[in-house]
Amino acid sequence: MTGVIASGVRRGSTAVAKSSAPSRERIVAGAADLISRRGLNATSIRELAKHAKAPLGSTYHYFPEGKGQLATEAVRYAGGAVARILRRELDAGPVAGLRAFLSLWRGIVIESDFRAGCPVLAVSVEEPPAGEMPPALTAAAEAFEDWEQLLAEALRKHGVDGDQARGLAALIVASVEGAIAMCRAKRSMQPLDRVARQLETLIAGVLDG
Amino acid sequence: MTGVIASGVRRGSTAVAKSSAPSRERIVAGAADLISRRGLNATSIRELAKHAKAPLGSTYHYFPEGKGQLATEAVRYAGGAVARILRRELDAGPVAGLRAFLSLWRGIVIESDFRAGCPVLAVSVEEPPAGEMPPALTAAAEAFEDWEQLLAEALRKHGVDGDQARGLAALIVASVEGAIAMCRAKRSMQPLDRVARQLETLIAGVLDG
């Protein structure tokens, strides 16, 4: 299996894209997966193409602006996929959403045998060119922001004060992202499990406090 | 300025190393800084040497096993530097230690204008070669483990139950690491500030709860 996020290649398109190109989406999804493993700068376009079983020429056909464009779309793709899941599961309340968020990442780390993580984080930890703000990095910031807003809104809907809700949402996203990386280094799920436990009791306490 | 961690190049050596080589330490410290910006695979030995104003040949003189050895020492160097600060400040209690931990990373992110982060995290998010466990990744896991243990022990010393202490320590390290990355993506200190607030009230509550 090539990654939980990447396996969600379905119809539905991201923006205007009226037609076609099943391989285009395959490339984007594969890029998200590969970037989540290797990091952005360490992943070559040739690897990306091979991973998606697409010819190198096709990547420049679909993404004429090159690697940056592909990376940006990959980050948006992963960010959107996670946001969709989060939005759906948060309907059953903040704790249910939190659990879905946690088990989503848990699945990615375990199924990849500690080799894959979060592509959004991977893009976030690479230095941008002096004084610039590459689109992929902006997309990463937007993904984090989306997740936080979804979580915060769910908390607010369940009676948590606005400021506190934003704070808790940031804590959730940050600690889960950090824990994923720690799990990969330690080759153990303990960090994410411990963080999950702490977050669950914290949220539960805030909700009926 | 070249990074808070890297600027701590002082006498004192890490292990046996009885003598010499000021430039050896400069290379290691510079490597920690550069890796924290660019990531491991994306940082070349030539850049590392130039960054430390050392000739390329010297890197292979001091680190005959090549890039992996240098990366490993850089991770250990950074991990040890943070652990030393943590150990010192935790003497004044868990909240004081937490504050020091937070403001240490805060300084690194701000002084680098959101370009540097945590070298330990940077190494953790790169895929190891199939079935292997590179020494640098092991060093990253050890650094995380050290920080967690220091925090957990301080909490225990102040009356927190053992399991809870380990959980809180994991939450602290994970959320701070994640928040650093989010700050870089957003080019804003808000994530780390929010996480700091949440962690402080959480710890304070646990301590006199």
Added chain:
DNA sequence: CACTGGCTATAACGCCCGTCATAGTCTAGC
């Protein structure tokens, strides 16, 4: 049938990579 336009195949461009080998320089101790 010819033709157009989306996709692929292949090769090349200059550049940088990790690593190694070799020869040179400098300094300490005899």
Added chain:
DNA sequence: GCTAGACTATGACGGGCGTTATAGCCAGTG
């Protein structure tokens, strides 16, 4: 002064990088 050994300088090695150019294939339309 001379030799040994720590460090530096330089250049090469094969290979992968991002990107571009060019030509070929192969539907679907007229």
